[in-house]
Structure formats: structure tokens, C-alpha cells
Amino acid sequence: MRKEGFGELVSLAQALKIMDSFITPLLDEEVELGNSLFRVLAADIISPISVPHFRKSAMDGFAVIASDTFGANDTHPKRLTIIDTIRAGMVSKKSITHSHCTEITTGAPIPEGADAVIMVECTEDKIQNPKSQIQMLEDGKQRTEQKEKELIIYKSVAPGDNVIEIGSDIKCGTLVFSKGTLLNSRYTGVLAAMGISSIRVKNKPIVGVLSTGNEIIASGNPLVDGKIYDINSRTLIDALIEQNCEPINLGLVKDNKAELKNKILDSINTCDLLLISGGSSLGTEDLMKEIISEIGELLVHGIAVKPGKPTIIAKILGKPVIGLPGHPTSALSDFYILVLPVIKKMLGINPQEVQPQVEIIEAELNRKVVSTIGRYEFLAVKIDVVQGKKYAAPVLRGSSAITTLATADGFIEISENTEVLTKGEIVKVKLF
């Protein structure tokens, strides 16, 4: 009797489509901005203010009426009276009229009447007799200051020079970030700039991780022949943390139907997604299929991918369950090509962020690679940089090796229709 096969394998695209059809988006919650790093926006962000919300100086210098400086140069400097000093954080109530100016620091508000700032480096100031200065004022007003200074200007400025206009960075009422944006430190900075102190974000995906297989033992246990330490729980849980999920470590279960079924029933309701990493023993898959037939719906058994063929997709009590192969390489490959898209779908992450093209680098393949027609292949590669040029070196395939995968920097996707990648070919590497 020949071993039973998988029946017809579904393609990776079909598998993703099947998952898409029953994944429900996560609910959302309000968090303080200080806890929003790595979270995904659940609503568009419309700016409540303009940034800056006042006209401000881009330089240390003097706020002037630009036309007062026209024609100024080293031999024919212009002279203005300094009527005030505005430091950042202050406001001046003194309007600028012709022949007058105000000392201003970077970030300080431009006083009324001024339309440009001349850089301090293009000027010189000196203390004048304040009385005589006052008498020269065009508006004729009396000043109470005991001293005033004269500014000598050696260069002209045009209207608008060194003035940052209201809303030049962010206009009040405009869309700043779309729903589905994953927040990094630069984005939270922008939210802070608008004075936003709390935002709505998607709940973190709660993902259960269960390892099965009679050969798998937890660290700390004595190592006997035939047994191996659990790798996948660690890798999957940490990969989930890297992807900002909340993993639940459901531990190890032997290939025992009652135990496995109870564990699934006990935990499925607390998870948004359940990952079951199978041992490589033949028994696990059969047990999984039996359990699913009793309490759920088997949607996919076997995907045309390499590695990762014996993958199971099921729906148990309405929740998505992915049965990953026991081989660490296969489990991790499935994580990147199958689990990650599901997580991003749940979070409503913008499609263009699902595979940000920026994190795909091009490299020259350092040897010929033969693949299989009809199967998508996930090929882990290490990037070697030689004289500034990037080479993609495929790491060992088809084994349970974990160290080689650890040294990989990313992976190449070889499509179902590709049989050979030639040495020297430029390949696109998705970084881990």
C-alpha cells in the first residue's frame, strides 16, 4: 500500500484567498500616544491644528519689512531701529513699521507688520542714542525704552525669506495618516506635533502557539535519543512579538487526540488566530484532521509551496487555525508567506505596507538554483556584500537545519512557473 498523499494541493494564492474569506478585522481601542508605538491606526488622522499654527522665524536674525532691505550691500548698508527682541516661546506686541525691526530667534513668532527675517550673520547691531532714534520714528509715537539699538544690514531679503508660514508643515483639517498605518517613532512624533494625546488603534492580534509531536521536549528536560528540543514555539512566539502581536504560549502537547482536542477547545476562544506547529511525526497530521472533522472545518490540506507543503488551514469555532509543519524552516517560511498576511489583514494594514517594496533589495544570485514547476518556493538567502555589491547566497534547503536559517537575511520567492534561476541573475530579496 503506497502512502496516502495530500490529494490536490492548493496554490499559495488560493490558500491566502481562502483565509481572506473568513478572517474578521480586529476591534479597536483608545490608547495614549505614549503607548502607540508599533500599533496600527484604526481611524484616519485629520490634523486638529495647523503646524506651525503661527508664522515663525526659520533663523536667528531680525524680523523686517523686506522692502526696507532692498539695495543693501557691504558698501551701502541699510539701517533700521531695533524695537524689540522676541525669543522662541514669547510673543511681541510691537508691530513693525518701515525703518524698524525686531530681533528674533529661530522658532519665535514673526511680529505683525514684518514679512521677512534677515539672518544675524548678514547684520551688525550697535547701541544708539535712544532719544534721537525715537525722534526719527515715522509713526511719531513716544517710546519709553531708555536704550535702542541700530541694526546695520549688509544684504537684502525678499518677502517671505526665512519665514515659516502657518500650516506650511501640516494644514489644519487635512488627512495626515490613513487608517491602517503602522506607527513608528517618526509617525508618533508627527502626532505629538499636532498635540494629539490619545488615538484609536487596532487591538493587538492575540495568537495562540501550540507545539505538538511526540519527539518534541521542552528545554530543561533530559535529552534522549529520538527527542529534540522545541524550536518552533520559541521562533513563532518571538516572530509574533517582532510583528507586534500578543502571543499566547500554549505549550507542548503529545500526539494524543483527546489532549490535543481539549487544548484547542480550551484556548481557541482566547485567540484571534491559532497556530499549531506539528511535529514531523506522521501521526500529528492525521490527528489534526480527525479533530477538525469533529469540531471545525478543514479548508486546506496541502499547499503547493516548498517548504511547507503539509500545511493545514481550518476554521474551528469560527476562528482561523493554521497547522504548520514541524520543520523549523517550513514553519518559519509559512509564518512569512501565510501567517503574516493574515495578521496584516486582521489589523487592516494598508495593502502597500503588506509588502513594502522598500524592504526588498536586489542582489546577484551566487549560484544556479533549480526549483519545481507548479510549486512556489520560499528560498532563504544570506546577503554577502563584496566590494559594495550584494550577492544572494541561498542557505541549505530541504533539511531541518535551523542554524543556516538563522544566518539568512531574507528570502527569495520563486514562482510556480519558474524552474531555474541562473547564477548571476538579479533576484529580489525580502528582508526578514
Add this chain to the structure above:
Amino acid sequence: MRKEGFGELVSLAQALKIMDSFITPLLDEEVELGNSLFRVLAADIISPISVPHFRKSAMDGFAVIASDTFGANDTHPKRLTIIDTIRAGMVSKKSITHSHCTEITTGAPIPEGADAVIMVECTEDKIQNPKSQIQMLEDGKQRTEQKEKELIIYKSVAPGDNVIEIGSDIKCGTLVFSKGTLLNSRYTGVLAAMGISSIRVKNKPIVGVLSTGNEIIASGNPLVDGKIYDINSRTLIDALIEQNCEPINLGLVKDNKAELKNKILDSINTCDLLLISGGSSLGTEDLMKEIISEIGELLVHGIAVKPGKPTIIAKILGKPVIGLPGHPTSALSDFYILVLPVIKKMLGINPQEVQPQVEIIEAELNRKVVSTIGRYEFLAVKIDVVQGKKYAAPVLRGSSAITTLATADGFIEISENTEVLTKGEIVKVKLF
């Protein structure tokens, strides 16, 4: 009187060298493997076991003596007696002798005597009359099983085929990861494979973040002219979290010498590094210089970088203090070019990981850029991908704009000796 300058600016390389000279490495601590993600190894990892630690099967099939299969093909199959079944996690006590084999699953230990595994797909098995089979055994031993099966083999295998040797992945006693390695999910998986349950890692750098400036207000406060919301605390704290540090938010302090000095004295002992983000008001820098002259040592004031010139490096009570400019762009630029190398130095991260070449991508500059001789420039760029080709689009420079920076994907470093980058030039972009 012309404004006081910075005196002689030091180069970025000099600034880094000065910091290097007085930074002390962090202490280390023991953590459970489950809490080791994103931590930095404080000691080399030498494998305590071989992985795998027993010879195992890479396939589902039959463990055989390879020479028994020589010459097998579809028309002249070979026949062997199946004496046992070994599933993963089990051990068989039955040695394989000529004309015998044992059914074996992927990951199960190879029984004694066997030197290869033939894939199940190249075989067929059927139940035989056990008595007659036993009489044919070469070793003449009596068998007690009531039923035995015959295996028909249609293909030969060579010795070693589908056998994973002891230590083929990791040899016992070899160096697996060096001290200074930053752990990701693939690395923690390798540690799990070796049964390691706790490791020594570097303490997380504790970094104080203090914002100063009379114009800066915290979110929630009413926005009046001249005031702006604090951006740098948020950006710096979140950037520190992204770099696996433990930031301490020291809040906002006005440009008041006593207040600022007390805050520094109160917090410096709890920090490994203190970042003080200045307001853009002129006062802050002077205050900082005065305070440092009283309680510390001013090492650098002014670096030949753009942006970020008014940066201060000081040593206060033996601790490194970096005074960052108030402009969000400048503060973030300083973070990447100055703070990050300091953090990596404290953590003892391997030098080659300080600027992993993998995360540098090449792109075509989409316009001419003019820089300044004698100043290193940090130029934030957005990567646009058009028909699979990457273009680097510089974002707005020299302003306090924060949104443009948020949309950037990374930065170009323009050296002190470069004046012009031409449009179409290939530039190296370091991703954020």
C-alpha cells in the same frame, strides 16, 4: 556686536571618537530565553549539544542498508523484510541486517545497522506470510511477530541518502553566536534548539530624555501663539524603544538654570546616557554651557554636520550627556548618527552590526543636491519605486518640518568632501 559663533566645529568622526573614549560598557544579567528577544548577548554561545544529537531520517520512508537496494528499478525491484516501525520521538532496538529494513518517519532516529533511507514514494509494501519470511532471514534468528511485511523497492539509494548526521546542523562545543549579537526570532530559535533556557545578556541601556525650551508645551495644554507642542520627547523615546533601550521620560523643563540643573542632577545617576533636547531658543544652549561648566565637562560644542550643528557633548558625574538641537529633524538626525553608535558601543554590539550593510539600499537620486564642503550632511530621503526601479527623493531640508521626515524611508550620508550629488547618481540609503 555680531552673534557669538560655535568656535571651531569638530567633525562627526571626531565627535564619535570623543564619545567612544569615555563610554563604559553596560553590565549584564541572566534572562530566560523567553525574555531574550531583542537583547544583546553578553557572552559567546558555545553549543552544549550536537544538533541533531542522533542520526535521523530526513524523509518518511524505510531505513535500509544501501547496498541492499543497488540495482533496483521498476522492472527489477528489490525486496526487503520490514521488521519494525519507528515514528519520530521513538527509538527502535532492532538493528538492521541485510535484507531487512524498518519503516521510519521524518525526524525519527535511524536504527543501528542502517545507512540510508529510501523515500516512501519509491517503494511499495505488502503483508507477507510471516513464517516463510522468518525462515529466509540470514541471521537465522527466530521472530515472534505474527505478521511481517515485505517492502518492494523500485529505486536504489546511496549510503547516507536521507540521513541527517549527528551535529550536521550544530556541532557540540562550537561557537554558535558571538558576544555582541542582537537576538532576533531566528536566533532565539537556534538557542532553543540547543536546549538553552537562560542566557547572559547586556542590560538594556537606560536613557533619560529631557526636553527644554520656553516655547515647548506638553500635549493637552492650550495652544497659544509662540508655543509649540513637544515633538522630540515622543520621537526620541519611541526611537529608543525601537532600539531596545529603556527610555526614561524626564518631561519638559523651561529655560531656567536652577530648574534645569536640578533636573539633571536628580536624574543623571539613574541613566546610562542623558539626552537633552534643546528648544530652539538661544537661551537653552547658553544655560547648558553654564550648567556643564559647574557640574561637568564640556567636550564638544558644535559638530560639522547638517542638520545638527549646535550639538553638545558633555560628561556630567561621569555619565555621557548629549545636547540635541530642538528642531525635530536635527534631533532625529543626531539620534541616528550620534546617539545610536553610542548605544551600540555601550551594548558591545558587533561593529559590523553597527551599520549592517544589508539595510543599505541603492537608489537613483531624483534631483541634484548641493551640499557644503566641510560639513557632513544627513539627508532624509523617501524611496519611490517606479517600474521596479528605486528612486531616492530628498525630503525638505533646513526647516522644522516634521511630516516630511515622517514620510522618509531612510537617509543618505553626504561626506564632508562632497559638494554636489548629481541627478541620476546612485546613492546608498540607510533605512530607518
